[in-house]
Amino acid sequence: MYELIHITDKTCYIQSPARIGLCLTGENEVCLIDSGSDKDAGRKVRQHLDANSWRLAAIYNTHSNADHIGGNRYLQNQTGCRVYAPGIECAFTRYPVLEPSFLYGGFPCSDLRHKFLMAQESDCAALTPEVLPDGFELIELPGHFFHMAGFRTPDGVVFLADCLSSRETLEKYQIGFIYDVAAYLATLERVKSMSAEMFVPAHAPVSEDVSELAQLNIDKVHEIAGAILELCAEPLSFEQLLQKLFARYGLGMDFQQYVLVGSTVRSYLSWLKDGGELAAAFEDNMLLWRRK
Numbered sequence: 001m002y003e004l005i006h007i008t009d010k011t012c013y014i015q016s017p018a019r020i021g022l023c024l025t026g027e028n029e030v031c032l033i034d035s036g037s038d039k040d041a042g043r044k045v046r047q048h049l050d051a052n053s054w055r056l057a058a059i060y061n062t063h064s065n066a067d068h069i070g071g072n073r074y075l076q077n078q079t080g081c082r083v084y085a086p087g088i089e090c091a092f093t094r095y096p097v098l099e100p101s102f103l104y105g106g107f108p109c110s111d112l113r114h115k116f117l118m119a120q121e122s123d124c125a126a127l128t129p130e131v132l133p134d135g136f137e138l139i140e141l142p143g144h145f146f147h148m149a150g151f152r153t154p155d156g157v158v159f160l161a162d163c164l165s166s167r168e169t170l171e172k173y174q175i176g177f178i179y180d181v182a183a184y185l186a187t188l189e190r191v192k193s194m195s196a197e198m199f200v201p202a203h204a205p206v207s208e209d210v211s212e213l214a215q216l217n218i219d220k221v222h223e224i225a226g227a228i229l230e231l232c233a234e235p236l237s238f239e240q241l242l243q244k245l246f247a248r249y250g251l252g253m254d255f256q257q258y259v260l261v262g263s264t265v266r267s268y269l270s271w272l273k274d275g276g277e278l279a280a281a282f283e284d285n286m287l288l289w290r291r292k
Helices: 039-049 072-079 086-093 098-102 169-172 180-194 211-229 240-248 257-273
Strands: 005-007 011-014 020-024 029-033 055-060 083-086 137-140 147-150 155-160 198-201 278-283 285-290
Touching: 011 039, 011 098, 020 039, 029 285, 039 072, 055 072, 083 086, 086 098, 098 257, 169 211, 180 211, 180 257, 211 257, 240 257, 240 285, 257 278
Parallel strands: 029 055, 055 083, 155 198
Antiparallel strands: 005 011, 011 020, 020 029, 137 147, 147 155, 278 285
């Protein structure tokens, strides 16, 4: 874990639970794409920087999930590097309590205020094409999270952040986190038709072709939507629906899974309601969902 793997002379990634991109932008200058999950990940990155006499100029965060921004603060304090994140992700990076608060829908209890859902804050500026190194392209990848973005390097390597889950991850967790289902499906369709010298997803195999995996992720979204519609043949509250989905897919409930899967299911409900496939009604002061 945390090995430095070269793709081209100037583009590498650090193998970690959420892959970290490392790109040479000058003779001894590098930038990172994401920073890992915590201070320990930051230390591992720092070891590679020191071993190669590289100066870290900037961290470009694809989005603000804690496993992608957790090393920001350590590396920024150690190196003075700049940190950037796109759109709303910048606010979440500056104020990380926003992530568990958003997921829970209120002030998060202590069970949710941990490094897997709440990174340490870092001084972050807006990520725009103008702040990228020469030759880098910013790729909008919304859906998984608010304003998630990827990058195409000058040598044709595309970093895809969290828009793809591996086959193994889909089989294990079944219901992957999605903020905006419609935007996520549109992103997957775009990714499916992309070409690159190499694709580097954060949580799926590095590959020259991701079209088959993108389609697998698309199919899983439609499968989950179909399961929700099937279960809502009779009126169900959100809690009842969530319980039935966990039972159907053999998932175990705890606080973290409750907010991650629960938030995702709410996003499916919004998408299906807006698409005219689900109806929502208030009965006896309870919101019930039913297939049209």
